[in-house]
Amino acid sequence: MVDPSLTIMVFGQPVYSIEIWPCPVTNMSIIGKFLYEDLIPDTNIADTITLLDEKERDNFLSFAKMMLAWLPEERKTARELQDHPFIQQEKEDMS
Numbered sequence: 001m002v003d004p005s006l007t008i009m010v011f012g013q014p015v016y017s018i019e020i021w022p023c024p025v026t027n028m029s030i031i032g033k034f035l036y037e038d039l040i041p042d043t044n045i046a047d048t049i050t051l052l053d054e055k056e057r058d059n060f061l062s063f064a065k066m067m068l069a070w071l072p073e074e075r076k077t078a079r080e081l082q083d084h085p086f087i088q089q090e091k092e093d094m095s
Helices: 004-011 055-065 085-094
Strands: none
Touching: 004 055
16 A cells, blocks of 8 residues: 555546545545644655656656546546657657
8 A cells, every 4th residue: 555645746646536535544634634744754756856867857747647637537548658758758868
C-alpha cells in the first residue's frame, strides 16, 4: 500500500470526498482531507530525482502526474501517454 502522505506530497490533496472511496480510510477526514498533514514530507519530489537531467526530470514528472491523477477522468490512458515527450525521448535513446 502506498503511504498517503507521500502521495499527497507528490499530487496534493485529493480533490474529491472520501465518501466515494470503496473502503474506509482512517487517516482521511470525511471531506477527503488528510488528517495528519504534519506527516507530509516538506520535500519537493523533483529534488528527489537525481539520476535524470533537468529536461528528463521535468518530462518524467509531467508523465507521472498525467498517469497518476487523482480523478479518473483526468488520468491519461496508455495510448494517450505513448506520445508523451518522456516516452518519445526514451525511444530515441534506445535507437
